[in-house]
Amino acid sequence: MSMRFAFYGRVSTEDNQDPEASRAWQLRRAHALIEGRGGEIVAEFFDVDKSRSIPWARRPHASALIEALKNPRRDFDAVVIGEPHRAFYGNQYSLTFPLFEHFKVPLWVPEVGGPIDPANEAHDMIMGVFGGLSKGERNRIKIRVRSAMAAITATEGRFLGGRPPYGYRLADAGPHPNPAKAADGKRLRRLEADPVTSLVVRWIFAQFISGRGVFDIAEDLTRQGIPSPSASDPARNPHRSGLAWSKSAVRTIITNPRYTGRQVWNKQRKDEVLLDVEDVALGYTTKMRWNDRAKWIWSERKVHDELVSTEDFERAQQILAVRAGGIYSKRPHRTNRPYAFRGCLFCGYCDRRMQGNWNNRQAYYRCRFPQQYARTNDIDHPKVVYLREAEIAEHVDAWLATMFAPTRLNAVIDAMAAQLIDPAQTAAEELKTQLAACDRKLKQYRAALDAGADPVEVTGWINTVQQERARLQARLQATPRDERIPREHIEEMIEHVGGLARQVTSADPADKADLYKEIGLRMTYHPQKQLVEARIIPEPPHVRSVRVRGGT
Template sequence: MPSQFGPPIDLSDLANFQQADLRPRRPVFVGRVSTKDNQNPASSIPRQVVLASERLEPGEEFVAFYWDVESGMLPPEMRGLGPQEMYDALSVPTPRDGGLQDLVDRAEHLGVTHVLAERSDRVARAMLTTLTVEHQLQQAGVEVVYANEPVGGTESGRLRARRSSQVDAEIYRTTLMEMSTGGQIQHAINGWNHGYPPYPYVAVIDEHAPAQERGRFGVNRPKRKLEPHPDSRRFEAARELCRLRREEHLKAADIIAILAAEPDLYPIEDRWTHNRVEGLIANPKLTGYQVYNRKASRTGREGFSRLNPVSKWVWSPTVVHEPVISLQEWKQAQEVTAGLRAGQAGGPLLRIRAAAGQLGLTVTPVGSSDSHTLYRIGGRQVALPTPIPDMVVQQVIEDMESAT
């Protein structure tokens, strides 16, 4: 903008009267729509282009279009990870040269001078993210322009409007998260399941749940509760798996070997793995309670979920589905797991199993009571107390060695 306090005579013929920008203007469009299911990218993205293009110079056109179908709560590096086939299937008439992260990476190389968007929350709903993107583009000599900002006036007024808009976007984001989290908490308290059902269960529609009216975006998903899997062996397999950790202090590899040795008793799709075993042992839903907020899935790292502390978990007030183990048994298993990870020595049964393995024998539980468990060791059965005293462990080992 020329100064209103100009020279007393005409100096416009001087070479340095105006700062020459040797770069030609190369404006690009940036946009975003949250989801392909609850919104229509085929109409939203072109509408954003029309609004953003109002800030183009006369006769100017966008040289490229960068847009995503992603949540505005995700950082740029988590955007645009969907396959190109997904974007092609959306039938959006606006071409797509990449997503937000692509724009940030390529802006300087492509000689982009201006980035135009409908408003700041089309970049992100988190203020830190929009500020970071703006700063990175500014470092590359790129000006970011939002169509909903006022034209003219003071720089401070323009900045105030921009920051107010960004604050509004972040407050809206936080409000959405609060309402969504509140709804998910009530969902768990009422006994309805989140995510995939654990190994010994299936998720079935709760016929007694309140009828869901058709919402703004179509029919709401039905409420589901957990019921035992039709294959009753799964329940027994999960119970035995937890017992092996709780009473015998076995590590995942040892548990896998026991389960894999008897596939008819412990059925599994494909095969038992470390993650499956540890995941089941750690899953509090096996206690019959519904539990929510065990993991923070959006951490900024693709495919990574951070475990929340137990103090942040949300539990249903009562048992809402048939339990595999008691809550006290689950707690004991977690204590054993913590001890194993800390490098503590194995339990009594682990020593018996190790000695039996050296002799080519297997140790298999046959039945149990509150005070004893009956095991089959090789060709004979042995009743051992719970817990097993060290002197009994030594006696069992000596008996096995003498018998062979």
């Protein structure tokens, strides 16, 4: 009788690896180790887009493997890992292997030529060394990448990727300097002034320096009908409504040094912070934090179109500092308060995410749309919308428990099978978004003509966009519509979501937020009706990385 194995592997996208190729070679190493011993892989656990620094308990499929170890009726006899560097980081091996010992499940790795012997000190030393090497490799890559990006920014001023700031668009800057990448057709990009939005940026700086406030400027822009950054390019901020200019949008433009024509890097950093100082084994979470301005890396020369002079930019920063009562710097809002519905609760008036607010030792959620956005829009919004977390928490958990009860599963699956459209087949929605972007560009270009821009140049832009629009329209007409997700995929998805829903009741508030997000919970609060509308929008199993049973 052959020995049955479960395979575990992992890949992150930090090093731009192809998940399928990485899975294939790790699986190949695992097969090479066990096939000579009559082994057969009957289950797979493969984590995608998860850093090696994340502990096993917080990797979806590694934690699923640990749960499977606890099941005496599991369908495998041992576990094989194709690449220990990718499975274990730092001290993770010493924290995880005791579970394999306890449940008497052998762990096979190629580096020891078979199963790890708990009594063999050499095996223990080898695995500990691999964990240290894995951590060292990650740190070396991080240092090399950051050093290279700092040097490229300072000496070359190269555009390092990401979305262009409002007021700019991307333009071709020639072939990539790396011969291999150039041979693959990769090219450099640079920022150039957008013919319409760059005028808005210049106007904002001029008005602010003349003494106007950010909210006054936001109201004026909204009154003139000028689309906000999120409205002119919804893909930049899909979580924003785009109905009006906000104070934060104007302030972000005023504080962006790239409008001076120089490339700036290292404005923010990623800090790894312990999740629980009382339990180091839980590992770290990554926090984005702002660096002091003295640590920003500036290009030595101007490398793209200048929208604002350096003198005007510095003058704007001085005005901000005076109004703030000191040196102005952009800092994130930090909180240690546990908000169970963080990111899941939306305002029924404006469809914006409601913000957590701690009051009277309780968690509240609020929306202050009129204080943050220009009020020259058509939304009839109260000054503040408030909702206390305790008023809905028990009802939401009870609804989840009822929704995924065994007696209702078939009805839920039938309802989802009739309505749920496969995201892999909804290219039509993306094409519609691109068509809308073309329409906005055409509107902006015609506005530029009315404002006195060069007719020949603007006509060329209009023709280019109209050609792109015709191409997108043809693709939209040829796109299949209303493709449904197969029932077997929905059953797998419901099994995953239902398991998470059953964990919600006993979870801590801080953990509940992650569970609700994983489930796909979205709630909308309608104050005028005193009603919270809740729905589950789970991610289909063939979109996320899933555990595969019964072979490869």
